[in-house]
Amino acid sequence: MTTDKPRLCRTFQTAPAAVPRENTAKYLDSGLSATGFEKPDWLVPDIEDGTAPDMKTQALDNIVERLPDAEFVGEVWPRVEWSYEDERFRERGREQIRTLVREVGEFLDGVVVPKVGRLDDVKRAEQVVAEAEREYGYPEGSVGLSVIVESARAVSDLRAIAEWGGDSRLRGLVFGPVDYTAELGGRELDGQQASWDSLLWSLSNESSANDLVALGGPFDRLFGERAGVRFYNGEAYADQIEREAQVGLDGSWSLHPNQTAQANRIHMPSPDELASAIHRIESFDEAKGGGTGAVMVDGQMVDEATYKNFVNTVETVRVIHDAVPEQTTTLYDDSQLDRALSLDP
Amino acid sequence: MTTDKPRLCRTFQTAPAAVPRENTAKYLDSGLSATGFEKPDWLVPDIEDGTAPDMKTQALDNIVERLPDAEFVGEVWPRVEWSYEDERFRERGREQIRTLVREVGEFLDGVVVPKVGRLDDVKRAEQVVAEAEREYGYPEGSVGLSVIVESARAVSDLRAIAEWGGDSRLRGLVFGPVDYTAELGGRELDGQQASWDSLLWSLSNESSANDLVALGGPFDRLFGERAGVRFYNGEAYADQIEREAQVGLDGSWSLHPNQTAQANRIHMPSPDELASAIHRIESFDEAKGGGTGAVMVDGQMVDEATYKNFVNTVETVRVIHDAVPEQTTTLYDDSQLDRALSLDP
Amino acid sequence: MTTDKPRLCRTFQTAPAAVPRENTAKYLDSGLSATGFEKPDWLVPDIEDGTAPDMKTQALDNIVERLPDAEFVGEVWPRVEWSYEDERFRERGREQIRTLVREVGEFLDGVVVPKVGRLDDVKRAEQVVAEAEREYGYPEGSVGLSVIVESARAVSDLRAIAEWGGDSRLRGLVFGPVDYTAELGGRELDGQQASWDSLLWSLSNESSANDLVALGGPFDRLFGERAGVRFYNGEAYADQIEREAQVGLDGSWSLHPNQTAQANRIHMPSPDELASAIHRIESFDEAKGGGTGAVMVDGQMVDEATYKNFVNTVETVRVIHDAVPEQTTTLYDDSQLDRALSLDP
Incomplete structure (x- = not known):
């Protein structure tokens, strides 16, 4: 699964792996069967924040059940739970990673670990993947790791994390603006949030210096409403993605098939x-x-x-x-x- | 005085500790007796740049005399002299810190040390506070330290200073744009100065990663004038503070009760x-x-x-x-x- | 040649050292004989990207022949070939540096080395200069070094390079946006390119912290055209230079006498x-x-x-x-x- 050629990741689409619907895998199925410009380069079945606490087990079951038969041709990177500041989340993440590698290791390109802290914490996450990989008999480095950079500590250690990562199974650095803004205490004023341009630049630079993939964060204002009509917020999302492409991010986060279609196009020469x-x-x-x-x-x-x-x-x-x-x-x-x-x- | 809960510092108001008026403590008295939204969270009696060379002794006397009887309920952080590149200023700062701790140590939350350089210089300042604290019998860590980040060297070492500071008496990192701009040779062109956004982001990130308080710099265009009328420059100041709040700075510098009133409000949820x-x-x-x-x-x-x-x-x-x-x-x-x-x- | 006083470098004008014209030194001669505001503070005879592969030898000959008799009063800094990722370019650069120091060492202020990588690569370039200087009998440090910061690795190591450089023959840090944008994969969208503001800030800060000169990158949209008329793109260039001056860069890159005239003026108090x-x-x-x-x-x-x-x-x-x-x-x-x-x- 690991290759030396540059990884294509214009789109990093998260899909809650279980939702309280008749088909709890509704969004996962939708991602796995997307076609045309709506097909993400990376599909990220989400066991973490997009899935409610009492649906986590179902989320894992859905992934294990769906992956073997899916005809999805992009990469698959489930997001597990983790937290640099809470051992309980790390313990759950460890179990989730072990289950995924054991059950569907051959269908995964890697796992996405959120809320990492300083370099030591990233190495701790890497060890969990390395152990599962070894235990279940996969070649060394075959299960990749991408981390979400969304704590002040991870940003402080970004240079060290990326440099270490260049020689490891680390593949992607993904920005997580929502947690990050909460951690720094950033405020939305007059409808304006910080755009963290310097951080995006730093992410792009360190990724390029160490052959990693750099990805932007989610845009959660999916819909606008004016004069009684609700509509997909396509201008604002495209503006964000264009800004990310200008500074050399390889791809963008998507929460919706429309966003995937836009990000695939924007990260592709016109x-x-x-x-x-x-x-x-x-x-x-x-x-x-x-x-x-x-x-x-x-x-x-x-x-x-x-x-x-x-x-x-x-x-x-x-x-x-x-x-x-x-x-x-x-x-x-x-x-x-x-x-x-x-x-x- | 040291507490573990997050320190509230929406406003860091400097007041010259001595001015050539009948009441040389005019601005100090005004700060100490402010009420309502004009009361700063931190009052910073200024012995440094705001006080003329031949008023420094009077400034120190005013602080020593006023603090014991003041009914000010916020924190008090005098700013002393210092310079990473000039031993004479460090020597004066050392004497000022010793006098303050000896005479009014129990009424201080800490001291503000300006013009620090690389980490070694910050540690040197910390030693001065530690020695005074020990010599005059205060518990270890009871006199805090905040530094003004206004040299290229301090910015270059910001990550190291903050990481070291997380385990020390260091409480706040305050931006000093005027000295900083002079040191970098930044120019004002077409009425536009550099806004040092990347630096503010870095300050906010490193403070959050190490549980420090991050504060913006002064806005010195206090007054505007147009068509013969002079007025308080309230729009421009509010714009600066909002930008600081967006990137997660905890508070802003104030030079005037109006600025304090605005910054207290902007750093408070509407x-x-x-x-x-x-x-x-x-x-x-x-x-x-x-x-x-x-x-x-x-x-x-x-x-x-x-x-x-x-x-x-x-x-x-x-x-x-x-x-x-x-x-x-x-x-x-x-x-x-x-x-x-x-x-x- | 090395002096302790601040180096004046408002303008860093590159001139291809050989072009396929009757006078192959046309642009070099033009730079060396410029007067008034068109005279650059630093003239950079270019053996690298501005000179075609089969003109490199001629370029070196032109420099060797012209410098001894030139009456140019500014500094002269030829740009040689180099690449952190390709030994062949480093070998050519080494030969070019040796030839320049041997033949016209007394007329040079230093050499400009492009496409440097991490600190180790910069040290490798420094060694080449040091050896040539020693071999041909020049005083230690008399031939300066400036590097073009245009790789993600150099930016990642910028702090370390500048700190090391403060005690070495390193004089200038020059931004190279075109290679840099290519390396990060930055895109031009809607006619907008990334402006790399954070990088310029970082360059300015590290240069100031270590007494180096910081210079902006080239602006290659020399000419505009509208409704059939082609004209010098003076507004856009001036806007870029003003932005560079605001953040404290010491000077700007020029590709044309008009650009030199503008940059000399903008980096000079009005x-x-x-x-x-x-x-x-x-x-x-x-x-x-x-x-x-x-x-x-x-x-x-x-x-x-x-x-x-x-x-x-x-x-x-x-x-x-x-x-x-x-x-x-x-x-x-x-x-x-x-x-x-x-x-x-």
């Missing part, structure tokens, strides 16, 4: 972006052949450094095409996609 | 905020009883994480009510306050 | 700024004489801390006047300049 990248790559290659190190294209000075950004764009398209060709063939026209796939920068 | 928190706590408790881990309230998805933010709001109201009941009874109506005080989340 | 600083210094000195520690000037409370900012302004004018008196005498009127030069704060 047709214009791809066209522009191809054009600049070709212009630069031509200029370099003629002895020029930097060339002006449409008013922008393009050199080796700028060039890398355009190459990134093309490579992202390729990675997405490998994973979900139905998305690339939907978004780009055939000739453009062919050109991107055949380019050898 | 009646609407309290009403909304109570409503969401009650809705969530009800949902959890019915087996749901997350519930939509007015378009927002509320789960255990969101819930903590609402509990924070109610707890802040309680802490303020314990300290200054005249403020809570003025701001909230009786039934709302009763509900907040009786809630058991 | 006549109004200088007048205001002189007025506040004089008012404060008068107040302090009268026993007041803080005084209101035009609605602003001025104390020892605020005062330092005004003194900074005057001192910057003096440093610029020492280096390029034709710029100060052009910008300020005689009486204002005399007053600034004679003030003794």
Whole structure:
């Protein structure tokens, strides 16, 4: 399950693993069977905050029952319970991780551990996964770990956690703004919350420095209402995701199929972006052949450094095409996609 | 004087401890006798930058003379002289701290030490307080220390200072933007200064990770003038304080009773905020009883994480009510306050 | 060449050291002979990204040939090749550094090394300079080093690099946003790129804490076009530079004589700024004489801390006047300049 190539995670969609409905796995089933742009790259069956205390056992049962038969082609990363400041949550998390690895270890890409504290606490979580993996006979490193960065202590140790993580089973660093805001005592004033831009930058930087995936936090104002009509809050979510993409986060958190569809698209080069990248790559290659190190294209000075950004764009398209060709063939026209796939920068 | 419960410090009001007026303690007296929303949580008699060089002795005398008889119910934290880069200031600060502890140690909550440098310099300041405390027979840790973070070195070591501080007499980290801007060579252009948002975030995070209080810096454009009329610059100050509250600073610096009144209010949940928190706590408790881990309230998805933010709001109201009941009874109506005080989340 | 006084670097102008023109040194010659506000404080003959692969040897030859006879009065800092992740680039950089020091060591202030990684890589670059300096008989520390901070690893180690650098031949930390954005995977969306404000703050802080020079990155949208007319993009560049000056960067990157002229001016106090600083210094000195520690000037409370900012302004004018008196005498009127030069704060 562990691979060396960059992990595609434009979307990290949590789904409560049990809800008080006739089908308690309603949201889990919905995530596992999503198609097109609504299919998340990572599906995160949630045993933690999205599931009520007396549904935790059912949540675990649902995951164990559903995964073996699911035809979901993305990655699956259940979120278990944990807390750097409360041993009871860690004990429950330990049992949940053991059950998941024992019962459905081969269908998991890893587990998501929330509310981690300083580096020592992250290492403690890693040990739990390592022990379960060993005990149930999986190859070392085959069950990944992603953590939710949502305590002041984890942020304080972010650099150390990421550096340690680069040589471990750690795969993803995910921001958890709601707990984080509570811990810092951040306030919403005039309808404005802190956007924690510096933290997102730090998350993006440390992930890049250590080959980890960096993911944004949930946007919980799912719906707006005005003059009596309730509607999906699509503008505000897209604004948040665009901001995350600008600073280089690999993907975003989704709570809803609409959010998944938007985040998949925003974390994917637009047709214009791809066209522009191809054009600049070709212009630069031509200029370099003629002895020029930097060339002006449409008013922008393009050199080796700028060039890398355009190459990134093309490579992202390729990675997405490998994973979900139905998305690339939907978004780009055939000739453009062919050109991107055949380019050898 | 040292307590384990969270320290309330919505307002850190500095008052020059001596000015060239008939009553040299005019501003000190004014701070010590303030009432209602103009009473700061922390009063900071200033022997440092707010007091002229030839008034320093008088400033110390005024504090020693006034504190024993003052009926001020908040905390008192004189600011002494210090400098990481100039031994003469450290020597003066040492004498000022010794005098304060010797003469009025029982009336102090701690001392504020400005212009600290790297961790070593902060430890040096701590030693001065520890020695005075021991020499004059006060229990260990009874005289607190807060430092003003206003040098590039202190910011560079902020994480280390806060982590060390969590196990020491250190109580507060206060931002000093004016010296800081001078040290970095920051410029005001088109009437815009750097707002040092990343630093405020870092201050808030490290304080939360180590149970310290984080405080914003002074806003010195006290007055505006337009078309011949001079007026208190209340909008701009409130904007700054709101920004500080959003990122979770515990309180703000005040240079004037008007600023104190505004900062006390802004760092206190508004009646609407309290009403909304109570409503969401009650809705969530009800949902959890019915087996749901997350519930939509007015378009927002509320789960255990969101819930903590609402509990924070109610707890802040309680802490303020314990300290200054005249403020809570003025701001909230009786039934709302009763509900907040009786809630058991 | 090494001096203890603050290094003036308002402008860091790169010039491709060889281009496929009749005069391959066209841009190098242009930089070396610039006058007035178009003269950069640091000229950076570029052997790296601005020069095409098959022109590298010519680029080195051009520098070696031009420097001895140039009458350029600013500092000269060639940029060589390097890469923390590719030994071939480091090997080329090593040869370029050796050639430069051997042939024109006495005409260089230092070399600029791009794409450095963690502290170990920066030390590796430093060793190359140290060895060349020793081998060719230059005094220890006479050939400076500046590095371009453009990898996630360098940013992760920024604090350590700067602290180590404070006791080494390191002089400048220069931001490289284009490579950096590529490495983090940052995206341009709706024409908006990440502005990396937190990183600029961090660069400014660490430089100030360790007596280094901090410089902003290039702005490559040199030209705009609208309704068929192509024009120099002067507003957008000035906006970026002003933002850099606000957070205390010492200077900015320039790719064009127009950019140099703007950056030299923006990183220089305006006549109004200088007048205001002189007025506040004089008012404060008068107040302090009268026993007041803080005084209101035009609605602003001025104390020892605020005062330092005004003194900074005057001192910057003096440093610029020492280096390029034709710029100060052009910008300020005689009486204002005399007053600034004679003030003794």
